[in-house]
Amino acid sequence: MSEWSEFDIRCMRLALEQGEKGCGKVSPNPPVGCVLASGGEIVASGWHDHLGGLHAEQAAIADAEERGLATHGSVAYVTLEPCNHHGRTPPCTEALLWAGVREVVLAAADPNPTVRGGGAEFLREAGITVRSGLLEDEARRQMAPFIHWCEQRRPLVTLKAAIDADGMVDSEDEEAGRFTSEASLTRVHELRRESDAVLVGVNTVIRDDPKLTVRLVPLEAGRQPLRIVLDHTLRTPPASRLVTDGQATLILHSDGDEQRASALASDSVEVLHMPPLQPTEPPGVELDQLLDLLGDRGLQRVLIEGGPDVWSRFLLAGLVDEAFIIRTDASIGPGPRAGIDAAVLTTAGLQCASNDSSMDDVIEHWLR
Template identity: 55%
Template sequence: MNMNTDWSEFDIACMKRAIELAERGRGQVSPNPPVGCVLAQSGNIIAEGWHDHLGDLHAEQAAIADAEARGVATEGCTAYVTLEPCNHFGRTPPCTQALLWSGVGEVVVAARDPNPTVRGAGIQVLLDAGISVREGLLMEQAQIQMQSFMYWCEHKRPLVTLKAAMDANGVVDGESPGRFTSEESLDAAHRMRRHADAILVGVNTIIRDNPSLNIRRVPIGESNQPLRVVLDRTLRIPQNSKVLTDDGDTLLIHTQQDSRGVALPADGKGGADLNALLDHLGDRGTQELLVEGGPKVWKHFIEEKLVDRAIIIQSPNLLGEGPMSGLDDSLLIEAGLEMIEQKNWGEDVVTLWTRSNLPWPSGEWP
């Protein structure tokens, strides 16, 4: 094994391409991370692949299949892969075995598997088989790309992204329900949903808007709709709510002695214990949670300092009388967040916030 830092321009170009390919699986492969792979021979890329959707070929297997389809030999080639090849049977056979079968002569790994129970095992299998392994090429970029997976492996709970939208005066709901943000903001909201494993709202949002909380405005596989999580302390949710009557999965969180949903301890402030909630979601394998509303829920998460990222959308439209968002810069800063970007989605002004120890590269912004 070689922690090489003397990379050629071709090495770097190949791993950059592998990272680009990995993006194609974002939102489709959870609880697996997005992974890309490039096969190269004699200074040329001969095949490439990525993990496209859950249950499909892993990136290395897809690249080998691509080589077969192209009619090119893989014997002695170099595989550039963004994550250490797996060495266990799951939904697919081990990627290490696929690489050994293909006859690759070298494997270049961006990042080791963050799971401490398997970290290094895939690399060791390759080394034991006499395959040269180098690692660390564009490691930081690859780790950031897999950030929610890395976070879950370390903390066993999801990374929390909060999304809030308000009018020019900070009002979040006017006299009648309906959309008030730009089309660009709506598209971005659905891209955020595609990245999330679960979407959370309070029961007041369900009662007022009866939302579907699904992904509609961006492409997605049929089986990749996120889990809907509803905070409903006393189980007030109407039984004809869309989240209960459609085909999607919904989890009710309450504090009652009731068999419906999941009962969690109360937090002493009139709600469910959010730390217990995140632990429960982590146990379910939820790696990224999108908190969409409403203002009471936003405030609860922020006051508990449980928000890792925040996207604040302010529309120039005026909703009239209604509840205020309760969000301002000082509250977000006190919660440990810092603003990293201000941008426009149509006529809406959008600010992006994150914890200082959680990089959020512009390529991953919605």
């Protein structure tokens, strides 16, 4: 096992910071960061910024070149094993060889079983020292959706719920509206940006007529998440924004008629019949079947935004991998209860990893 110096750790932490800049921008690729160091000094850094753009290693090498700094004999700190195949860009292993790197320090091996270890082996055969495992847990957390999809061939399921001081999620006496802070709303839009799909039940569509798009944080054109509606009998209103705004929407039903399906379908709206493989309670799309479908389509992270019935189904099935619970001191009056407390989350196999009270609301982060 390698012993890591303080400088090693410092460099890899910077590489992780660089990699964070790619979160929500590069799926289906993972977010990756790279730092080049020489003689105990950091020479350059880079990250994978967008699909088709330079990978992290290539970006770090380009950064050094732009500043007129030598890379020969340097050490590369990379959060993920360098790729050794031609895709949208040439292999990163070849870029590291070209740059004259003498050593590569990895946080995590490539989780894809078809290529795992290939990059490290190629570098070793070329005479480059390779060490791995530095801050591996942090790196795996950063690229959790990618790793989950590679290992499970299903998307990582993230649940988001906003709950008032009395455990309610909506007021039966008021029009639908937001009761959390602006900072919490911004965090929700960040979660949408980091997700490949946002899922709700049809009751949420009827009650809120939501957009479910990323609006409050920067987003590259064409990267809005897919909106998914679980709609057992196709009650989605044809005039709802999810149907009419031109953004991609998938409506899943198990017992809707063809006439309603035709009224909803368009170039941007796919209506898919998914009869359950076995009876579900309550009746509806079978969730395991749904996640297999999304995984087959290459979706790596799905954000479950509501409502209580949908949350309950995913939690009871043990299919939630992480949850963000936004709790506010506001009281919105009588209405549907969230049905989510510490006991429910713990029973679903989750543990509270952090509790952020720095904003007006408290945001709990639960992980499997």
